[in-house]
Amino acid sequence: MTELVKVCGLQVAVRTGAGVDVPIVHGADFSLHKGEVLALIGESGSGKTTIALSLMGYARSGCHIVGGSVHVDGTDLLTLSPSKLAKVRGRTVSYIAQSAAAAFNPAITIMNQVIESAMIHKTCSRREAEKKAIGLFRELALPDPEHIGERYPHQVSGGQLQRLMAAMALITDPILVILDEPTTALDVTTQIEVLRAFKKVVRERNTTAVYVSHDLAVVAQMADRIVVLKNGEIQENSLTKDLLIEPKHEYTKSLLSAMKPESRQDTVSQNIMDLETSTPLLEVRNLEVCFEKGKRVLQDIDLKIRRGSTVGVIGESGSGKTTLARSIVGLVEPSLGNIYLDGEALNASASGRTREQLRRVQYVFQNADTALNPLHTVEDILARPLSFYHGMKGQKRRDRVAELLSLVHLPDSIAKRRPTELSGGQKQRINLARALAAEPDIILCDEVTSALDTVVGAAILELMADLRKKLNVSYLFISHDISMVQAICDEVVVLYSGFKVEQGAGESFQRPPFHPYTQLLIDSVPEMKQGWLESTGANHETLPKIAPIKADVVLCPFLDRCSVRIDGQCNQVIPDRKKLEKGNQIFCHHSFSNKKSQALEVEEQPISQLQSV
Amino acid sequence: MNTHTSSVTAAEPTQKASFSSRFHVRSISGLIGLILVGFWLVISVIGPMLSPYPPNDFVSNTVFGPMSMKHFFGTDYLGRDMFSRVLAGTPYTIGVALAATVAACLAGVISGLVAAAATSWVDMTISRTQDALISIPSKMFALIMVASFGSSVPILILTAAIAYMPGSFRIARSLAVNVMTLDYVQVARLRGESMPYIIFKEVLPNMFRPVLTDFGLRFVFIVLLLSAMSFLGLGIQPPEADWGSLVRENIGGLSSGAPAVIMPAIAIATLTIGVNLLIDSIGSKSVQH
Numbered sequence: 001m002t003e004l005v006k007v008c009g010l011q012v013a014v015r016t017g018a019g020v021d022v023p024i025v026h027g028a029d030f031s032l033h034k035g036e037v038l039a040l041i042g043e044s045g046s047g048k049t050t051i052a053l054s055l056m057g058y059a060r061s062g063c064h065i066v067g068g069s070v071h072v073d074g075t076d077l078l079t080l081s082p083s084k085l086a087k088v089r090g091r092t093v094s095y096i097a098q099s100a101a102a103a104f105n106p107a108i109t110i111m112n113q114v115i116e117s118a119m120i121h122k123t124c125s126r127r128e129a130e131k132k133a134i135g136l137f138r139e140l141a142l143p144d145p146e147h148i149g150e151r152y153p154h155q156v157s158g159g160q161l162q163r164l165m166a167a168m169a170l171i172t173d174p175i176l177v178i179l180d181e182p183t184t185a186l187d188v189t190t191q192i193e194v195l196r197a198f199k200k201v202v203r204e205r206n207t208t209a210v211y212v213s214h215d216l217a218v219v220a221q222m223a224d225r226i227v228v229l230k231n232g233e234i235q236e237n238s239l240t241k242d243l244l245i246e247p248k249h250e251y252t253k254s255l256l257s258a259m260k261p262e263s264r265q266d267t268v269s270q271n272i273m274d275l276e277t278s279t280p281l282l283e284v285r286n287l288e289v290c291f292e293k294g295k296r297v298l299q300d301i302d303l304k305i306r307r308g309s310t311v312g313v314i315g316e317s318g319s320g321k322t323t324l325a326r327s328i329v330g331l332v333e334p335s336l337g338n339i340y341l342d343g344e345a346l347n348a349s350a351s352g353r354t355r356e357q358l359r360r361v362q363y364v365f366q367n368a369d370t371a372l373n374p375l376h377t378v379e380d381i382l383a384r385p386l387s388f389y390h391g392m393k394g395q396k397r398r399d400r401v402a403e404l405l406s407l408v409h410l411p412d413s414i415a416k417r418r419p420t421e422l423s424g425g426q427k428q429r430i431n432l433a434r435a436l437a438a439e440p441d442i443i444l445c446d447e448v449t450s451a452l453d454t455v456v457g458a459a460i461l462e463l464m465a466d467l468r469k470k471l472n473v474s475y476l477f478i479s480h481d482i483s484m485v486q487a488i489c490d491e492v493v494v495l496y497s498g499f500k501v502e503q504g505a506g507e508s509f510q511r512p513p514f515h516p517y518t519q520l521l522i523d524s525v526p527e528m529k530q531g532w533l534e535s536t537g538a539n540h541e542t543l544p545k546i547a548p549i550k551a552d553v554v555l556c557p558f559l560d561r562c563s564v565r566i567d568g569q570c571n572q573v574i575p576d577r578k579k580l581e582k583g584n585q586i587f588c589h590h591s592f593s594n595k596k597s598q599a600l601e602v603e604e605q606p607i608s609q610l611q612s613v
Numbered sequence: 614m615n616t617h618t619s620s621v622t623a624a625e626p627t628q629k630a631s632f633s634s635r636f637h638v639r640s641i642s643g644l645i646g647l648i649l650v651g652f653w654l655v656i657s658v659i660g661p662m663l664s665p666y667p668p669n670d671f672v673s674n675t676v677f678g679p680m681s682m683k684h685f686f687g688t689d690y691l692g693r694d695m696f697s698r699v700l701a702g703t704p705y706t707i708g709v710a711l712a713a714t715v716a717a718c719l720a721g722v723i724s725g726l727v728a729a730a731a732t733s734w735v736d737m738t739i740s741r742t743q744d745a746l747i748s749i750p751s752k753m754f755a756l757i758m759v760a761s762f763g764s765s766v767p768i769l770i771l772t773a774a775i776a777y778m779p780g781s782f783r784i785a786r787s788l789a790v791n792v793m794t795l796d797y798v799q800v801a802r803l804r805g806e807s808m809p810y811i812i813f814k815e816v817l818p819n820m821f822r823p824v825l826t827d828f829g830l831r832f833v834f835i836v837l838l839l840s841a842m843s844f845l846g847l848g849i850q851p852p853e854a855d856w857g858s859l860v861r862e863n864i865g866g867l868s869s870g871a872p873a874v875i876m877p878a879i880a881i882a883t884l885t886i887g888v889n890l891l892i893d894s895i896g897s898k899s900v901q902h
Contacts, residue, residue: 329803330803331799331802331803350802350803350805351802353805355805358803358804358805362803363800363803365796365799365800367796370795370796370797371796371797371800372797373797373815373818373819374819375818375819384804385804388804388805388806389804434800438804
């Protein structure tokens with residue numbers, strides 16, 4: 001079998017302002033057979049997207065392709081004229097971008113955008129194209145395939161939009177499809193649906209594809225072959241099953257190990273935790289937050305954080321986890337409930353709190369790019385809290401800045417630089433160092449690693465665990481990544497659409513039973529083995545049927561997605577908070593006690609089946 | 614001219630480096646703009662010292678005389694030396710316009726920052742007042758001001774400043790509102806910083822470049838407004854003359870192609886084009902960041 005796509009000695013460079021070419025891809029060689037899925041994997045800046053784009057003969061502005069060849073189906077794309085390239089793009093090679101929300105035009109119906117490339121390349125008539133699109137919608141398991149095309153992009157969910165973009169890419173039956181981080185912006189539970197749909201379509205149509213990602217576990221599900229990139233050079237090119245079991249290159253090994261967060265719980269903090277009687281450092285009691293029109297984003301939240309302990313909050317986007325942190329620091333005023341620091345109630349708004357209270361609770365923003373003023377130097381940024389809270393001046397302050405920098409493992413020389421001259425990981429360290437400068441009792445970390453590469457993120461977590469031991473600070477850790485949170489937190493809270501659905505010790509999240517939503521989250525985290533996607537228990541398609549719900553009753557928030565819901569109970573009354581045998585508190589009708597739950601299931605199975613028939 | 618020779622200013626910690634990296638002019642057109650503006654600024658200061666004749670004296674018997682070694686720009690409709698008159702007009706045109714622009718931008722930016730930082734009803738009051746002002750056509754407003762208070766330099770400055778303040782306010786307010794929502798401002802709020810600190814240390818430096826661009830643009834508008842006023846005979850009063858009044862005085866020479874009418878017009882053109890080129894290059898620099 002001949003190679004369908006062949007890339008030889010591809011070199012891409014960036015031209016700087018001074019007119020000097022800086023190479024960013026140094027001679028990449030790889031090839032694809034028909035029906036093969038190849039993954040390009042690497043950290044940000046490794047050149048994976050640059051290589052993927054050059055497969056369409058394209059280089060981003062500022063970059064240009066210096067040398068090499070890209071043969072797709074026998075033609076070298078790099079020698080084609082712009083007008084001939086335009087015929088290839090969208091027809092022979094198509095592209096699925098990372099953010100579907102940004103790639104769709106909000107003012108045009110979905111159908112018109114999906115069939116646009118077929119219309120431009122005149123592969124078929126409008127009627128045929130629409131018929132084909134509906135077939136693709138069906139294959140991609142989209143709801144209501146006949147009519148979804150009549151809607152506008154804002155009327156469908158993010159995961160659906162991503163699948164619609166796949167339909168857009170496949171409408172012209174391209175020879176090669178490029179998927180550029182298509183699931184990175186999605187929640188894990190949505191990601192799994194999209195991955196399944198992609199995999200099905202790719203297998204059924206025998207599509208040749210290049211899958212760009214930074215997530216090795218996702219790639220393991222999709223790709224036949226993996227190319228590992230670092231700094232624009234290919235480190236390793238092997239079959240997926242070989243790479244996962246026996247990585248040849250050192251860098252691949254480090255990637256693999258960074259994917260598995262180690263448990264960093266230590267006995268010191270456990271001892272402090274055991275002091276149940278003492279007042280918790282920070283307590284949230286019966287918190288409720290309403291935005292306008294009475295929409296509740298958080299309700300009935302209780303939380304205790306002890307000195308030196310780490311509490312994790314997880315949930316998907318829209319679950320209210322950031323709102324929780326923002327109401328603790330006083331950026332969002334709760335409509336009900338109170339926050340106590342060492343037993344003392346805090347003012348609802350940050351402006352009503354004393355300087356000392358503000359100092360003790362520090363908030364680290366998710367995105368270090370916007371959390372650091374681009375015009376201040378690192379020294380300005382770190383020195384301000386020192387003089388503001390501790391009245392430090394002159395040499396003493398400079399020494400303390402140097403101390404803080406070494407605490408977050410950064411060199412002194414960085415003090416004179418501005419944030420724009422730093423890397424993402426360095427910025428996040430400065431962001432953390434600024435919080436430490438206040439010498440707080442508790443630091444709230446809002447997704448501090450989510451914008452970072454796996455290896456860099458792992459280093460930040462390592463650093464935070466280290467600081468906790470040294471300084472005995474507490475953390476409230478907000479994340480969407482359950483595997484990371486359960487590994488580093490003493491206590492974990494699971495939020496779902498504003499409700500606390502489960503709460504328990506960190507290690508208790510390693511063994512079932514769980515709240516059905518927690519179960520779904522755990523099952524949705526990709527594992528680093530082939531075939532996981534097919535075998536995992538996370539599913540959304542077959543839910544037990546229930547009778548229609550009355551509109552004005554408050555019920556379990558997870559009802560419409562729950563795979564173990566019980567007709568006549570879950571759709572009638574709101575569940576209680578129950579304590580499981582392992583100590584976790586859940587918000588569910590099931591109690592999951594070993595014997596009882598089995599009995600319940602035996603009893604309930606026929607009922608739900610009856611309902612579904 | 615170290616501002617544009619250092620094209621690659623790395624992370625030098627000195628104040629000078631940060632200044633030049635913030636203001637350096639990269640493109641050729643920006644350089645031309647800088648030279649033109651710099652030239653006129655210098656002339657506005659030392660111009661009167663260079664003038665070969667007293668600007669208001671009748672030095673020649675020919676009216677609308679041609680360019681010669683004796684009279685570089687020819688003579689005007691009364692036989693005065695045109696070169697001296699253009700030099701004498703420079704401080705009027707640039708000085709009055711600069712004073713009015715500074716006043717307009719200061720008032721606009723300050724009220725914009727106050728509106729962005731203050732509670733909603735203060736914001737509403739300031740914004741609606743400025744909206745009312747912006748709805749008055751600037752030339753009409755200037756005519757009314759001159760008709761009621763007479764034409765004098767302070768009145769001209771005040772008129773131009775009031776007419777162009779609302780635009781500056783709108784831009785400053787919208788910039789400040791955007792910066793106010795950024796995370797680093799939230800961080801400062803959570804630290805417990807006072808409003809003046811947030812405005813001057815966190816917000817203002819980050820809207821400096823667009824405000825500077827706006828300043829340049831507003832300067833051009835004011836030069837044109839003042840020239841138009843002078844052209845109508847309502848600006849600087851004879852025998853003193855700014856460039857606009859020089860054009861009007863000598864309009865009779867247009868049919869004979871006298872340099873007396875062309876030269877002040879060229880002066881206005883070079884100044885406004887120069888400012889435009891300069892602010893364009895500053896603006897495009899800010900886009901790159």
